Amino acid sequence: MIKPHLLTCLLILLLFTPLTQSCTKNPNPAAQSLKSSTDSVKNGVNRNSTEDSINNSIKSKEPAPKDSAEKAKFLEDELASMVTLKLITQKQSNGLRNILETVEVEHITSPGVRVKNLLIVHKIVAPDIVNIFKEMADSGFIIEKIEPMSKYQWNDRKSMAANNTSAFNYRLVAGTKSISRHANGLALDINPLWNPYVSGKYVSPPGAIYDIKKPGTIHKDSPAYKIFLKHGWKWGGSWTPYKDYQHFFYEVIPVKRF
Numbered sequence: 001m002i003k004p005h006l007l008t009c010l011l012i013l014l015l016f017t018p019l020t021q022s023c024t025k026n027p028n029p030a031a032q033s034l035k036s037s038t039d040s041v042k043n044g045v046n047r048n049s050t051e052d053s054i055n056n057s058i059k060s061k062e063p064a065p066k067d068s069a070e071k072a073k074f075l076e077d078e079l080a081s082m083v084t085l086k087l088i089t090q091k092q093s094n095g096l097r098n099i100l101e102t103v104e105v106e107h108i109t110s111p112g113v114r115v116k117n118l119l120i121v122h123k124i125v126a127p128d129i130v131n132i133f134k135e136m137a138d139s140g141f142i143i144e145k146i147e148p149m150s151k152y153q154w155n156d157r158k159s160m161a162a163n164n165t166s167a168f169n170y171r172l173v174a175g176t177k178s179i180s181r182h183a184n185g186l187a188l189d190i191n192p193l194w195n196p197y198v199s200g201k202y203v204s205p206p207g208a209i210y211d212i213k214k215p216g217t218i219h220k221d222s223p224a225y226k227i228f229l230k231h232g233w234k235w236g237g238s239w240t241p242y243k244d245y246q247h248f249f250y251e252v253i254p255v256k257r258f
């Protein structure tokens with residue numbers, strides 16, 4: 001009586017074993033690959049390709065870095081505009097071309113917005129200026145605007161009133177007969193409307209208010225001050241009795257007249 005019962009049990013086991021396996025292991029390769037691709041999407045494995053395509057679309061919108069020919073042309077065009085406006089002669093332009101260089105610098109125009117623009121500086125400080133601006137951008141220090149001085153007909157008052165950050169301008173120190181360090185690209189004016197020149201009650205640009213609580217202002221705790229000084233530059237805000245809060249200058253080499 002026991003033997004037939006055992007046989008029945010064995011038969012039942014043999015019948016059910018393959019069914020159980022097929023349910024758990026899913027031997028169908030196509031179904032298996034579909035499942036793993038769904039799993040990888042769920043697990044975020046395929047997200048990389050999506051992120052890559054998003055990153056690529058951001059990268060493609062970002063302008064390509066300016067090459068040396070574009071930078072040289074910018075310098076030529078800017079000097080030519082000074083000649084056209086009779087601010088310098090062609091001979092002076094030829095001399096200035098030999099000491100000046102266009103640099104492409106990064107800056108933050110408002111929180112989270114990082115852009116690149118061109119500045120004309122002395123060749124000797126060019127690599128330094130690129131690093132200084134990168135460090136300022138990394139610190140989050142805001143520089144509202146860097147536009148060519150030709151847009152303002154090289155008029156420093158107009159440029160300052162527009163809060164335009166600038167470097168080279170072949171000009172005298174305002175109100176004097178001394179040649180400015182700007183004339184050799186050895187000085188920069190940063191956010192001039194927020195960091196005016198102040199002498200007693202005289203403020204330039206007119207109506208500017210120096211309020212160090214505002215972003216983009218320069219004071220001894222600001223990133224701009226710390227970074228420029230670390231690179232061996234000096235600050236016009238340290239002068240007495242008048243203050244030129246926008247002005248950083250490099251005094252290691254003398255200014256040359258052309």
Ligand SMILES: [Zn+2]
Nearest residue numbers: 187188189247
């Ligand atoms: Zn200046």
